[in-house]
Amino acid sequence: MTTATHRSAEEIGRTPAGPRPLPELGVTREVPLPDVADTTLPNGLRVLVARRASVPMVELRLRVPFADPAPGSGHPAIAELLSETLLTGTATRDRVGIDDELATVGADLGASVDPERLLVHGSGLAEGLPVILSVLADLLTGATHPDHEVARERERLVERIAVARAQPRTIAREALQRVRFGDHPITAEMPTAEAVTAVTAEQVRATHAASLVPRGSTLTLVGDVDPAAATAAVERALGGWTSPATALELAAPPYPAPGDLVLVHRPGSVQSQLRLSGPAVPRDDPAYAALQLANLVFGGYFSSRWMENVREDKGYTYGAHSGPEFIPGGAVLGVDTDVASDVTAAALLETRYELGRLSAVPPTAAEIEAARSYAVGSLLISLDNQGGLASTIAGLSAVGLGLDWVREHPARLHAVTVDEVAAAALRFFAPSGFTGVVVGDADVIGPGVRALGGIAG
Amino acid sequence: MLHRTTLANGLRVLLVPDPATPVVGVAVHVDVGFRSEPEGRTGFAHLFEHLMFQGSESLEKLAHFRHVQGSGGVFNGSTHQDYTDYFEVLPAAALERALFLEADRLRAPKLTEENLRNQVDVVKEEIRLNVLNRPYGGFPWILLPPVLYDTFPNAHNGYGDFSELEQASLDDAAAFFDTYYAPSNAQVTVAGFLDVDETLRLVEKHFGDIPARPTPVRPSFAEPVPGAERRRSVPDAHAPLPALAMGFRLPDPATDLDGYLAHMLLASVLGEGEAARLQRRLVHADGLVTDISAAAGLMGSLDARDPDTFTVTAVHPGAVDPDRVITAVDEELDKLAAQGPGADELSRQVARWSAGAHQENDRVMYRMLGLGARELLYGRAEITDELPGRLAAVTPAAVSAAAASLRGAGRGVLLVEPGKGENA
Numbered sequence: 001m002t003t004a005t006h007r008s009a010e011e012i013g014r015t016p017a018g019p020r021p022l023p024e025l026g027v028t029r030e031v032p033l034p035d036v037a038d039t040t041l042p043n044g045l046r047v048l049v050a051r052r053a054s055v056p057m058v059e060l061r062l063r064v065p066f067a068d069p070a071p072g073s074g075h076p077a078i079a080e081l082l083s084e085t086l087l088t089g090t091a092t093r094d095r096v097g098i099d100d101e102l103a104t105v106g107a108d109l110g111a112s113v114d115p116e117r118l119l120v121h122g123s124g125l126a127e128g129l130p131v132i133l134s135v136l137a138d139l140l141t142g143a144t145h146p147d148h149e150v151a152r153e154r155e156r157l158v159e160r161i162a163v164a165r166a167q168p169r170t171i172a173r174e175a176l177q178r179v180r181f182g183d184h185p186i187t188a189e190m191p192t193a194e195a196v197t198a199v200t201a202e203q204v205r206a207t208h209a210a211s212l213v214p215r216g217s218t219l220t221l222v223g224d225v226d227p228a229a230a231t232a233a234v235e236r237a238l239g240g241w242t243s244p245a246t247a248l249e250l251a252a253p254p255y256p257a258p259g260d261l262v263l264v265h266r267p268g269s270v271q272s273q274l275r276l277s278g279p280a281v282p283r284d285d286p287a288y289a290a291l292q293l294a295n296l297v298f299g300g301y302f303s304s305r306w307m308e309n310v311r312e313d314k315g316y317t318y319g320a321h322s323g324p325e326f327i328p329g330g331a332v333l334g335v336d337t338d339v340a341s342d343v344t345a346a347a348l349l350e351t352r353y354e355l356g357r358l359s360a361v362p363p364t365a366a367e368i369e370a371a372r373s374y375a376v377g378s379l380l381i382s383l384d385n386q387g388g389l390a391s392t393i394a395g396l397s398a399v400g401l402g403l404d405w406v407r408e409h410p411a412r413l414h415a416v417t418v419d420e421v422a423a424a425a426l427r428f429f430a431p432s433g434f435t436g437v438v439v440g441d442a443d444v445i446g447p448g449v450r451a452l453g454g455i456a457g
Numbered sequence: 458m459l460h461r462t463t464l465a466n467g468l469r470v471l472l473v474p475d476p477a478t479p480v481v482g483v484a485v486h487v488d489v490g491f492r493s494e495p496e497g498r499t500g501f502a503h504l505f506e507h508l509m510f511q512g513s514e515s516l517e518k519l520a521h522f523r524h525v526q527g528s529g530g531v532f533n534g535s536t537h538q539d540y541t542d543y544f545e546v547l548p549a550a551a552l553e554r555a556l557f558l559e560a561d562r563l564r565a566p567k568l569t570e571e572n573l574r575n576q577v578d579v580v581k582e583e584i585r586l587n588v589l590n591r592p593y594g595g596f597p598w599i600l601l602p603p604v605l606y607d608t609f610p611n612a613h614n615g616y617g618d619f620s621e622l623e624q625a626s627l628d629d630a631a632a633f634f635d636t637y638y639a640p641s642n643a644q645v646t647v648a649g650f651l652d653v654d655e656t657l658r659l660v661e662k663h664f665g666d667i668p669a670r671p672t673p674v675r676p677s678f679a680e681p682v683p684g685a686e687r688r689r690s691v692p693d694a695h696a697p698l699p700a701l702a703m704g705f706r707l708p709d710p711a712t713d714l715d716g717y718l719a720h721m722l723l724a725s726v727l728g729e730g731e732a733a734r735l736q737r738r739l740v741h742a743d744g745l746v747t748d749i750s751a752a753a754g755l756m757g758s759l760d761a762r763d764p765d766t767f768t769v770t771a772v773h774p775g776a777v778d779p780d781r782v783i784t785a786v787d788e789e790l791d792k793l794a795a796q797g798p799g800a801d802e803l804s805r806q807v808a809r810w811s812a813g814a815h816q817e818n819d820r821v822m823y824r825m826l827g828l829g830a831r832e833l834l835y836g837r838a839e840i841t842d843e844l845p846g847r848l849a850a851v852t853p854a855a856v857s858a859a860a861a862s863l864r865g866a867g868r869g870v871l872l873v874e875p876g877k878g879e880n881a
Contacts, residue, residue: 007631026550027549031477099732124812
């Protein structure tokens with residue numbers, strides 16, 4: 001279509017020399033992970049600081065456990081508005097003043113909240129750390145959540161929620177959370193418009209005072225900083241943030257029980273969301289490394305059985321992914337793909353087939369070796385920047401683990417046997433252990449998926 | 458810091474050693490994007506990108522993915538207006554293997570009818586996922602160009618029309634490869650933990666015997682800047698709120714880089730952070746929009762040759778007339794054209810750009826892709842490292858002139874109307 005004369009596809013795929021051998025792997029340089037200075041301040045705030053001087057920046061994560069203290073009293077909507085207005089005013093700075101001061105040192109801070117925690121996250125030039133900490137301290141101890149800001153953010157939040165709930169992935173996520181966890185507070189990921197509209201600025205300020213507290217919270221800093229000096233700077237800046245209360249951890253939800261997949265009708269949908277889920281184990285469980293490898297072989301990376309089947313062989317989907325999601329007290333396994341409406345039943349059939357096959361025909365030594373290399377290598381890559389390291393340290397500390405878990409994990413992965421992976425496959429991937437949802441146009445996909453059985457609705 | 462060479466077959470090579478990381482990345486940038494695909498074959502450049510993962514002379518289907526991931530690495534590819542990239546990031550031990558994998562498919566990809574049909578299906582699922590089955594799909598990158606541009610290369614949908622994807626043939630793929638994937642139309646970038654001399658040797662070993670082919674003539678995609686406003690409405694059955702996009706033409710970064718950089722900073726002054734002009738005015742003071750943003754470059758800044766697009770995009774409540782939003786944006790542009798930003802206002806945005814540049818440099822993948830794209834597009838990877846300094850030298854008067862140039866030219870305005878018609 002572009003040149004008058006060109007080689008045929010067959011000619012292009014052949015050279016006189018013929019196929020060539022794959023080069024062997026060389027040696028990877030060891031770069032030790034940094035030590036983490038771990039200090040608990042008198043106000044109860046835990047401070048974790050690691051030096052990674054790759055670029056002159058510092059990454060910041062403040063995790064405050066933020067569970068609903070009294071389910072039914074409107075906490076999820078209040079928490080959303082608290083997060084949206086945390087950076088909009090203090091006694092000495094307004095919304096613009098806060099942003100201007102951070103920008104002066106190339107910094108950005110943002111807040112987000114979910115049923116487990118409130119997170120203040122950001123980064124800035126390392127030399128600007130005192131400025132960043134001074135703004136952060138002002139927000140934590142002096143945010144006023146001004147009436148007019150709460151009123152405006154209330155309107156915007158209602159609009160944003162409408163947009164989010166039009167996304168098929170949000171519809172599927174909310175349906176899955178209800179199927180997995182019933183009415184446990186972990187399901188309250190996005191409030192209703194009505195709940196948001198009912199929130200007052202007084203409620204936001206009261207929740208800030210009662211729940212946004214240092215004891216039980218963790219501040220993580222990673223970057224071109226001296227850990228001792230940075231810890232001292234945090235203590236100076238945040239020492240005045242005090243409360244007699246302890247930040248509230250979310251109670252562990254019940255593990256999802258196996259059951260029929262719930263069919264959720266989305267009229268006019270041209271694709272369907274398959275979301276299957278079952279119990280898993282957290283990172284400190286002796287079976288975790290075997291679970292991780294079994295999951296990779298099933299659907300945890302591109303070179304997995306499920307992906308190679310439903311995408312590269314059948315062309316049913318752009319992507320199929322499985323993996324553990326950590327929840328308070330444990331973990332659940334998610335099996336997610338989006339497929340065209342007309343192949344939804346076929347894709348569900350293949351998904352159940354691959355789940356069954358993983359337990360009945362367990363991963364081979366070669367499959368496990370590839371998964372092991374990927375698990376070790378991708379961990380190395382994910383930690384090779386300040387932001388990735390900061391998020392990892394913060395995430396591990398939330399479940400009582402430290403960087404030693406990461407340092408020791410390659411050895412744990414190498415120690416896993418073929419039999420242990422087979423046991424994990426049987427325990428976690430048997431199709432009888434799953435529940436979940438199918439979201440799509442039920443008028444189009446309903447007859448096909450119901451015919452396979454195990455469908456409710 | 459940057460090491461360059463060109464092989465006898467015309468393949469350009471850029472090496473970027475970083476002794477501090479245990480990771481290495483290999484990227485191949487090919488000088489063809491969706492602007493070059495022929496009429497009647499919309500989406501072909503992207504479809505062809507998928508085909509390049511489907512096997513090559515030494516690698517069966519699925520082998521590429523398995524070798525990258527089985528070596529501990531991650532991979533991807535992407536199709537832009539003017540280039541297509543293929544890359545992997547792996548533990549440094551896998552450097553030669555990555556070079557082998559990239560060379561094998563640049564030399565002799567295995568293009569088969571079965572894989573073509575399979576990947577047409579996969580691409581259609583990608584388009585359903587990202588465009589057809591969700592609100593604001595393709596907004597603004599697919600929907601805005603046909604309003605602002607007249608010629609096929611600039612105006613058409615780079616994801617492609619389903620019927621045209623289905624018509625794509627194996628012979629189309631062979632012609633596209635032979636024409637555009639000549640070694641002299643491509644560039645290899647290696648970044649991360651590497652020894653320069655050894656890596657040059659390995660690049661020569663694996664890529665050196667790809668036979669030279671003619672370098673395709675790169676056409677100009679230039680077209681006149683519209684003299685007036687063009688406006689178009691599109692329905693979006695999934696969207697709960699209206700949205701709008703204003704598209705303007707950017708200066709050519711190859712001939713007026715400082716003018717382009719002034720537009721980058723104009724976008725920041727307008728839309729970046731809570732103190733930005735459009736946030737303060739439209740989101741907070743007037744309450745006209747839910748969210749608003751501004752950007753220089755349809756798919757990122759310094760990511761395409763001329764022509765490229767400056768965008769302002771907003772989602773707004775149905776009760777707000779879109780002309781009120783557009784008028785308010787125009788007034789803010791007029792203010793900046795008349796007075797320019799404050800020196801402090803500008804230096805704060807430059808500080809955020811510099812911090813962003815540091816973060817990009819901290820990840821081998823982003824650093825490699827940024828350097829590789831700028832080397833391919835403008836012949837100067839150095840632009841990446843010079844950016845903080847050059848942005849710092851942009852004056853308020855230059856940003857003011859950028860705002861004035863947007864106000865002085867025609868533009869495209871796209872209105873997304875919710876809940877009407879069939880989205881698919």
